[in-house]
Amino acid sequence: MRPYFRSRRIQKGTVDRPELRTKDPRWIWMNIVPIVGILLGFGIIGTLSYLGYKSVVNHTYCLVFTDDFSSGINPAIWQYEIQTGGYDNGEFEITTSDVENVFIRDGQLVIRPTLQTEEYLQSTTTVNLTSAGTCTSNVPGDCILQVNNTAEDIVMPVKSGRLMTKNTAVIRYGRVEIEAKLAAGQWLLSQMIMMPAENYYGSWPASGEINIGIARGNNATYNGGNGNQRVQSNLYWGPDTTQEPWQYTSGTRDALHSEYHEKFHTFGLEWTEDYIFVWIDYRLAQVFYTKFRPGGFFALGNFPASYSNGSLIENPWTGPGTGPATPFDRPFYLALGVGVGGTSGWFDDGVQGKPWSDKSTAPRLDFWKARDQWAPTWNETGAGEMIVRKVTMWQQCDDGATDLSAFTKRGKKK
Known part of the structure; x- marks a missing residue:
């Protein structure tokens, strides 16, 4: 019988x-x-x-504080920042200690802006936080606001909140972590920042500012994707407000297929005498990284020799004890808040129906008149507030100091 199958492979040994x-x-x-x-x-x-x-270099870090708000707003850590000056952004809110603006809900910190009443805005021409004894700034313009209603000007149309650690927790080099959901809603500005404990090198921005994270509340379609799915982090520095090249030390990071109000994220800062960087959720996801280089920030800024009036632009970061990290070589404190609007350029004129112009003679009134457009977006589910679950701060304790007492002389420790 013939086999059902016969291999036609070349047999081994048959080919030379x-x-x-x-x-x-x-x-x-x-x-x-x-x-x-x-x-x-x-x-x-x-x-x-x-x-x-x-x-x-693996630095040693010492815990300054950790707070999960399970015991409320701890006065040993937090102070209310109460001002009516717009925080150098021309913002439209007065920050208060009112429980409607800063409160604890379900063991979490909530910062929520609310509207003033029409009656209050029509009848109020002066807000004097100095006479009330509540202002937390020593700058008169931050504490006293006078307006002329007949000239179509009004006081701050919104109340909001801002907490700070200025009097209780400052660091010079160290780490910070903030677990938070950011505020959604038109023209809101979530702010997680560090400010100098004293204006050691001069008024803002000469003494620096560290923005761990700032995010607009507008949705993701705002201005080509600059809404609530994007966080911006940067350093502010410069001899004065006319020479302030923050773009050299800045970065952004988008949430993955979501917006930053939808779930908690961890916003982190690591800061040493050699570098500073900000990250979101894990250290490799950096928003920006700046290495402090020889020549310092004055060299990085590449400033012109003089102002338009001919006066020389002087370097504010010279003298004994200064170096590549200056002005970021001094103690800074943490501040958390929700800003509203403003005239500093965070919201571009003419974009997404912005109801005011930065150069308007009455931007607060223009904003208030459009409240039927933007106020409903603050009341949508999950919108209108920043929620903070936990904050932790560490001081780099193998170098540096945790308070101002070690810096009583310019550039020298005790």
């Missing part, structure tokens, strides 16, 4: 293969050389990785 009888002398090199190269490459990579790891 002379190449197997005589070895090619090049064979050993064609195999060994690549193997040696691969092993050598792995060795070089391992050596460089080890040297890089060894070159990183």
Whole structure:
């Protein structure tokens, strides 16, 4: 009987293969050389990785505080920042200690802006926080606001909240982590920032500002994707407000297929005498990284020699004890708040129906008149407030100090 299947493969030994009888002398090199190269490459990579790891300075950090708000707003950590000056942004809110603006809900900190009443705005021409004894600034313009209603001007049309650690927790180099949901809603501005504990090198921005994270509340369609799915972090620095090149030390990071009000994120800062960087959720997801370089920030700014009036632009960051990190070599405190509107450029004129112009003679009134457009967006589910679940601050304790008492003399420690 014929078999059902017969292999048609060439049978072993039926074909002559002379190449197997005589070895090619090049064979050993064609195999060994690549193997040696691969092993050598792995060795070089391992050596460089080890040297890089060894070159990183592992600082020691000491806990300054950690707060999960389970015990309310702890006065040993937080103070209310109460001002009516717009925080150098021309913002439209007065910050208060009212429980409608700053409160604890379900064991979490909530900062929520609310509207003034029409009656209050029509009848109030002066807000004097100094005479009330509540102002937390020593700048008169931050504490006293006078308006002329007949000239179509009004006082701040919105109340909001801002907490700070200025009197209780400051660091000079260290780390900060903030677990928060940011505020959604038109023209809201969630703010997680660090400010200098004293204007050691001069008024803003000469003494610096560290923005851990700022996000607009407008939705993701705002201005080509600059809404609530994007966080911006940066350093502010410069001899004065006319020379302030923050763009050199800035970055943004978008949430993944979401917006920052939809779930909690961790916003982190790491700051040493050599560098500073901000990250979101994990340290490799950096928003920006700045290494402090020789020549310092005055060299980085590449400022012109003089102002338009001919006067010289002077370097505010010179003198004994200053260095590449100056002005970010002094103690800073943490502030958390929700701003509203403003005339500093955070919201571009003419974009998404912005109801005021930065150069308007009455921007607060223009904003207030459009409240039927923007106020409903604050009341949507999950909108209108910043929620903070936990805040932790560490001081780099192998160098630096945790309070101002170690810096009583310019550039020198006690």
